[in-house]
Amino acid sequence: MEHSIIFWPVVLWMIAWGVVGSVVTPRVFLRRDMDISNASLAGAFVGAASGPFGLAPLWYLAPKSTRGWVLLSAAGALAILIAAFALADPDNVCVTNGSLVASQVANGLVMGTIYALMAMGLTLIFSILRVVNFAHGEFYMVGGMSVYYVSAVWLPEMPPAAAVLVACGITFVIGGAFERLFLTPMYDGRVERPIEYAVLVTFGLVFFLQYFVQALAGASPVKAQRFFDFPIIRLPSAEDPWLIKTSKANLQLFDTVSVSNPRFTAAVISVLVLLGLLFFLYRTWWGKALRAVSQDRQAAAVAGIDPNKMNMLAFALGGMLAGLSGAVLVQAFSWVPQVGMLPALRSFVIVVLGGLGSLPGAFIGGIIVGMVEAAGTGCIPDPQRAASYIPAYGMLILTLTLLLKPTGLFGRRE
């Protein structure tokens, strides 16, 4: 970075006033006998965006609803950060090269959609069972491994779509069986502290599944063939394809945005599955029953829904969604039995950011995390260091969310 003298003081200034805002604002609100559930979040953002100039009116006015303040100052803080970065590092590729930025944004959106799919499985499980499935990444890994083994090793003739279905089936069965075998004692009070029990037993499942797959498949990386080749399209004309230009493995829009084939396929499948999931949850009896149980367990039971059955369905379905996102990504990344760790951590981040148990929250959170990772890997100078910090970006979001607003963006208060 060329003029880091600009960037770091700005960041420090923002952090300092953010801390001041998040600590002092709840006290000010409390003194005025007001709701403080959003106070530290509002204080942190207003402090970061405008320092004392915003905090003073916030404390003086003490508005009942801080939503507008939060949104405005979040945008302001982001703008200040970007401006400081651009001033500090004028030669950075993200500042000079607009098409790279467009590509990064497109890739962030594409990856965000796939992340959202996986996180939705986690949040679905949480909304029904109140359990955080620590083995979510292992379902992802099993999904990808099954696609590779079915389509490349056992049945090379099999079309990839069928292999994806097989992967869904396998992860669905594993999820359902695990729930029946290990989580049932939670429901009837046989376990003193059910949440902690679930945390530990899913942690055990991580160990088991990871090494089980390693024992069967070995530790060397595998990669599936890409599912489809793009047809060659040149629009509007073959000589000057400024609108769309495809090759077998790549898609280019407007001469700037380029998305690789495996990611594009994965994102399209993810969007289709998301739509299917929404249809299932809102238009079918089983989906409505699931949502009913997540809203009020006892009332649902009174209305004739068996909550235990819904527990099993939710866990199986959640595992299947993770398996599916693994299944569509195995053509984009190489696969080892340990591959699930990062996506699992990312899913935790997404669901906490969006609010544990909230489906729209998982989707928005997925997009946000996808964008942050794209910006973090693409723009930070010193690429090796940037790559090492990939897990930390998400964890930073997680930490901030838990400290400032533990219920997340769309979470319900428990």
Next chain:
Amino acid sequence: MRRHIPATACGIGLVFLAAFPLVYGASDYDYIMHLWITAFFYAILASSWSLLAGYAGQFSFGHMAFMALGAYTTGLFNNYFYLTSAATGTCFEIPLGSWYFVVLDPIGVSASPYSCLDAARDAWTVDVTITKPSLWFGILFGILVGGLFGWLIGRLVLRLRAAYLALFTLGFSEILRAILSAEIGVTRGQAGLELDPLFPDGVSILGASFDATDKLPTYYVMFALLLACIALMMRLERSRFGLFVRSLREDEDAAAALGVHTVRYKLYTFVVTSMIAAAAGAVQAHYIGIITPNILIILQMALVVAMAVVGGLESIVAAAVGGVVVYFLLEFLRNDFTIGAVSIDMTIWRLVFFGAIVMLTLRFQRNGLLYAFIMWCTRAGVAQETVAKRAAAQQPPGKE
């Protein structure tokens, strides 16, 4: 009779472990000693985690991060701090009487590091003594840093419960790992930070001298550390502290309503357990001689959790013994075995069985295998006694 089994077994075990390095003489002496030292290391971690999770109900997955903080603090201390008898002029230095306390500049991972001290060494014309401060200061420093971060993390997670707490601490651990592996200039990242052995100049005990690579002194250091940690934790457990902490686990609000200072006791627990973890990490780092960010991957944490679960989450001694037993099982299950035509490569499958054992223990014997046995022993005859007492009480007086 059954009631005395656990205490007797503990006594025999202690005598056995204290005498073991002196009487064992087989050719695999070094290997077995290494196993014991590492087993003690895991036992310390598992038992302190059981205090944090089993007693206080704080299911933290950041325990290995505190261990790594201890290890890296002492590692950096060992690598960057020197004492010289003359000013270097090139490094950052603080005069201390006739000595200079020198802090090196970050060396990075270059093949032939040339630090500011090397530059000074080339420039000096007179004889200058260069020594390192005793590494025990580094270990002490590591313990303090572990405690400080334990306090900080404990402070941050006060409001978080159950799953949120687990996620937050996991996040802390991952961020620390990312920092350790990314700041290559200081920590050398995946290349690993090298440390001096625990007794760099050897040591002589009762006339017998041992050099730096002998395992016997380290064995006793680690063993003493384990005993000290367990003694400390048992003392805490038997005091009001233990009672308060258990009340936190059962119902935090009720405990607060009854006058337990919940914030203070939660913080105490975090600080004590992270200091213990940091101590274990610091000593183990000097014993192994090299540390990498991989010491705090999630599977290491899973191993410690599994040890505590198999031993018994709600008993410190059971968790420690569980750590030793599980570690030895994992080590001895490395041998392949053949049933008929099927030959099983145990180096991989042992971990599969192990994961299954953890899940099954949780499912069917939640308090751990060992703890169940201890309970079975100590509660022998309690039922008969109660029945006898009740019968005596029901005998209406003066009926005859």
